[in-house]
Amino acid sequence: MALLSMSGITKSFAGVPALRSVDFELRSGEIHALLGANGAGKSTLMKVLSGAYSPDAGVIRIDDQAVQIRSPYDAKKHGIQCIYQEVDTALAAGLSVAENIMMDKISAGGAGLLNWNKLRGEAERALAQVGADIPVRKPVEGLTLAEKQLVLLARLLTEEARIVIFDEPTAPLSLEEAERLFRVMQRLKSSGIGSVFITHRLPEVFRMSDRITVMRDGERVLTEAKDNTNADGIIQAMLGKTFAAEFPKTEAAIGEILLEAEGLTLGHKVRDVSFTARSGEIVAVVGLVGAGKTELSRVLFGADRPESGTIRVKGKEAILREPVDAVQNGIVLVPEERRKQGILVQESVQRNISLPLLDALSSLGIVSLRKEKRLAEDVIQRLGIKTSSPGLAAAYLSGGNQQKVSIGKWLETGANVFLFDEPTKGVDIGAKSDIFSIIGELASRGKSIVYFTCEFAEAIGIADRLLVMYDGRLVKELSRAEATQELILLYASGGEDRKHEI
Amino acid sequence: MKSNILEWAYKYGALFVIGFVIVFFSLWDEHFFTYDNLSDILRSISIVTFVAIGITFSLAVDGFDLSVGSTVSLTTVLAATLMVWHEQPLIVVIAVPLLAGALIGMLNALLIVKIRIPDLLATLAVMYIISGIHRTYTKGYSIYNNMQMSDGTNAPGVFQESFLWLGQGQLFGIPVPVVLMVLAVILVHLFFTFTKWGRQMYITGGNEEAARLSGIRVRRIRLAAYMASGVFAAIGGLLFAARTGTGQIDAGAPLLMESVAAVFVGYSVFGAGKPNVIGTFFGAVLIGVLLNGLTMMRVPYYTNDIIKGSVLVLALAVTFIHLHRRRA
Numbered sequence: 163m164a165l166l167s168m169s170g171i172t173k174s175f176a177g178v179p180a181l182r183s184v185d186f187e188l189r190s191g192e193i194h195a196l197l198g199a200n201g202a203g204k205s206t207l208m209k210v211l212s213g214a215y216s217p218d219a220g221v222i223r224i225d226d227q228a229v230q231i232r233s234p235y236d237a238k239k240h241g242i243q244c245i246y247q248e249v250d251t252a253l254a255a256g257l258s259v260a261e262n263i264m265m266d267k268i269s270a271g272g273a274g275l276l277n278w279n280k281l282r283g284e285a286e287r288a289l290a291q292v293g294a295d296i297p298v299r300k301p302v303e304g305l306t307l308a309e310k311q312l313v314l315l316a317r318l319l320t321e322e323a324r325i326v327i328f329d330e331p332t333a334p335l336s337l338e339e340a341e342r343l344f345r346v347m348q349r350l351k352s353s354g355i356g357s358v359f360i361t362h363r364l365p366e367v368f369r370m371s372d373r374i375t376v377m378r379d380g381e382r383v384l385t386e387a388k389d390n391t392n393a394d395g396i397i398q399a400m401l402g403k404t405f406a407a408e409f410p411k412t413e414a415a416i417g418e419i420l421l422e423a424e425g426l427t428l429g430h431k432v433r434d435v436s437f438t439a440r441s442g443e444i445v446a447v448v449g450l451v452g453a454g455k456t457e458l459s460r461v462l463f464g465a466d467r468p469e470s471g472t473i474r475v476k477g478k479e480a481i482l483r484e485p486v487d488a489v490q491n492g493i494v495l496v497p498e499e500r501r502k503q504g505i506l507v508q509e510s511v512q513r514n515i516s517l518p519l520l521d522a523l524s525s526l527g528i529v530s531l532r533k534e535k536r537l538a539e540d541v542i543q544r545l546g547i548k549t550s551s552p553g554l555a556a557a558y559l560s561g562g563n564q565q566k567v568s569i570g571k572w573l574e575t576g577a578n579v580f581l582f583d584e585p586t587k588g589v590d591i592g593a594k595s596d597i598f599s600i601i602g603e604l605a606s607r608g609k610s611i612v613y614f615t616c617e618f619a620e621a622i623g624i625a626d627r628l629l630v631m632y633d634g635r636l637v638k639e640l641s642r643a644e645a646t647q648e649l650i651l652l653y654a655s656g657g658e659d660r661k662h663e664i
Numbered sequence: 665m666k667s668n669i670l671e672w673a674y675k676y677g678a679l680f681v682i683g684f685v686i687v688f689f690s691l692w693d694e695h696f697f698t699y700d701n702l703s704d705i706l707r708s709i710s711i712v713t714f715v716a717i718g719i720t721f722s723l724a725v726d727g728f729d730l731s732v733g734s735t736v737s738l739t740t741v742l743a744a745t746l747m748v749w750h751e752q753p754l755i756v757v758i759a760v761p762l763l764a765g766a767l768i769g770m771l772n773a774l775l776i777v778k779i780r781i782p783d784l785l786a787t788l789a790v791m792y793i794i795s796g797i798h799r800t801y802t803k804g805y806s807i808y809n810n811m812q813m814s815d816g817t818n819a820p821g822v823f824q825e826s827f828l829w830l831g832q833g834q835l836f837g838i839p840v841p842v843v844l845m846v847l848a849v850i851l852v853h854l855f856f857t858f859t860k861w862g863r864q865m866y867i868t869g870g871n872e873e874a875a876r877l878s879g880i881r882v883r884r885i886r887l888a889a890y891m892a893s894g895v896f897a898a899i900g901g902l903l904f905a906a907r908t909g910t911g912q913i914d915a916g917a918p919l920l921m922e923s924v925a926a927v928f929v930g931y932s933v934f935g936a937g938k939p940n941v942i943g944t945f946f947g948a949v950l951i952g953v954l955l956n957g958l959t960m961m962r963v964p965y966y967t968n969d970i971i972k973g974s975v976l977v978l979a980l981a982v983t984f985i986h987l988h989r990r991r992a
Contacts, residue, residue, distance in 0.1 A: 463877070484876070484881065484883075485878075486879045488879075494879075495877065497877055502874065503873055503874050503877050504874065505874065506870050506874050506875070506878075517878040517879075517880070518879045520860035520863065520864065521860065524860045527860055528859055529858060529860050
């Protein structure tokens with residue numbers, strides 16, 4: 163008998179279907195891996211289960227009883243618990259481990275008096291069950307991320323969880339920490355709890371799970387027992403039929419090395435990264451969400467300082483303390499978070515474009531509005547930015563046009579190295595192809611492009627060379643000719659491919 | 665329709681209130697709307713305006729500076745003691761307080777930008793430190809011409825005429841501090857509107873991370889804003905000393921509230937929605953007119969803080985209601 167069965171779950175956001183009649187089943191004592199590319203609908207499905215979204219259609223049954231889950235509170239009542247990546251949102255930093263574990267009991271109250279010894283005892287027992295050795299009086303803020311995860315696990319044990327959703331729990335963990343988490347998952351399994359395990363790492367999937375469900379474009383495409391499938395089969399299911407990527411790849415003459423990174427390291431997210439990028443070359447750094455691409459792009463731009471490693475521009479070491487140092491060395495970044503980091507939404511298009519060039523546009527500190535306007539009009543025309551006037555606030559532009567503004571501000575800075583972090587995220591197909599031709603044109607003018615993306619098809623379409631990132635490391639270099647989506651996904655999930663190895 | 669009225673009220677509400685208050689007081693007392701009284705009001709708000717311009721700078725970079733009041737107190741007694749105790753020439757009397765203001769700004773910036781203490785807390789602490797320093801420096805006494813020193817002798821110096829002219833003199837029949845205030849408002853307005861530094865300040869205040877990722881030296885910009893805040897407060901202190909001809913202890917303490925209120929009234933003037941110096945000026949006018957008129961109505965002076973506090977609350981309410989409505 164299924165512990166949980168979801169059937170026909172359908173959900174749309176503003177008319178865009180996110181889940182199309184999805185079925186999902188979980189047995190008692192089962193670890194069920196839920197896989198899919200970014201945007202496949204895994205998170206949406208789990209948010210329906212945990213009460214964050216209500217489905218447009220579909221039925222959820224627990225123990226064969228149809229249940230209504232309208233809020234996270236309902237979900238908890240039915241024994242559904244979630245371990246999110248962002249553990250801090252679920253914990254009260256200043257309170258002790260015991261208080262955090264027993265939070266529900268404490269807030270439930272009763273007579274208003276708490277038996278602290280009893281609460282601490284219960285907290286200790288819960289911690290012992292997850293195999294954690296953490297003093298219960300210690301404040302949570304002093305714990306490591308992995309320890310916080312264990313505290314959350316201990317808490318859900320005290321709350322009689324029956325279904326636990328693990329949403330990429332291992333992404334921020336070290337190997338040993340992940341091992342410890344796996345032991346806890348095994349323990350939960352043997353006590354009859356059903357777990358949904360969302361992860362991008364295939365080795366973990368094959369090691370931990372009993373069954374595997376793959377989603378793609380809001381649909382369930384595969385549910386199999388682990389032993390009946392293999393990495394290739396799963397990757398095929400995640401990608402669907404391979405479609406020929408149609409992107410305008412402009413050929414550019416590839417010249418000298420402009421950017422050189424050596425041994426860059428920053429925490430767990432960027433580990434010993436070395437690569438080069440040449441003039442006229444488009445290098446794609448591909449990897450799944452959380453692989454460390456954004457972190458690497460920020461290090462290369464001086465927005466975060468690496469713990470170790472060197473960055474060289476045209477063979478000369480560049481010390482990047484602040485982004486402004488990178489700009490002066492000819493390195494610029496078009497960041498992923500366009501509206502928060504790429505542009506200033508409340509400022510006009512003109513002021514956004516002129517921002518890095520204020521020095522050149524002003525004499526004695528006074529900005530020449532005439533020159534500024536001319537610059538803005540020039541960039542607007544060259545990039546085909548659709549705006550009613552240069553004075554319009556950037557907030558009123560579409561996503562694609564905002565992205566063009568975010569790119570456009572760097573065009574006249576004389577930069578040689580352009581870093582793009584997910585530049586096509588959330589832009590429509592027309593703007594996407596515009597952005598590709600802008601990038602192609604920059605390359606043909608001898609600029610060096612480093613393109614960070616989790617969209618493999620786009621990377622293959624545009625790049626001369628692909629570097630696959632997994633867990634903070636560049637694990638594989640592929641030429642445009644040898645790269646396939648299957649191969650990239652394999653390396654990006656921590657797999658190794660013997661038959662392609664030379 | 666309704667939202668149009670609200671929008672109009674937001675943009676012109678403060679100006680409307682100023683006009684209403686002026687008409688009201690003019691009808692109440694015939695002495696109110698006279699050249700003498702109006703120039704008196706302007707003279708009294710000139711100091712507040714300088715301090716409020718300082719706060720405008722710190723707010724423009726999305727910071728805050730609570731220490732401006734004690735900076736006024738310190739620079740007032742500094743100017744006074746330089747003349748009365750040390751008989752220094754005018755240039756020193758003016759330069760040293762300005763330098764002190766800049767140093768206080770640097771200290772604030774060090775705490776906020778480098779050590780990353782939240783601005784309100786950092787400048788609260790600095791406010792007390794500066795206030796303590798100015799009291800320790802004068803041993804708790806106010807400074808006046810040939811004052812008696814603790815050893816029984818009399819101080820050698822007096823306030824110089826040329827210094828007093830800054831606070832009491834007239835230029836083409838207009839009080840000098842009013843001329844200085846109008847000049848400062850115009851220059852700072854031009855600074856924020858036309859120079860790259862002014863623009864970088866607003867942009868840093870609007871979204872520091874985006875500004876930084878656009879290659880702006882945000883730390884340097886914030887440092888500059890806090891230094892400007894200190895310097896403008898110091899100018900306020902100099903004018904205070906020049907106007908009263910003494911070095912009053914704790915002279916600046918009441919100015920903090922008035923200046924903050926002026927800046928927030930100014931947020932809404934002409935619908936700017938951000939700290940701006942023209943609005944700040946009108947905010948100072950509103951408070952000056954209110955205090956002057958109420959004094960004429962014989963409302964006791966000790967109720968002043970109630971008035972100032974209420975104006976601040978009203979201005980904040982208008983600003984934040986508008987902000988959240990726009991966001992919604």
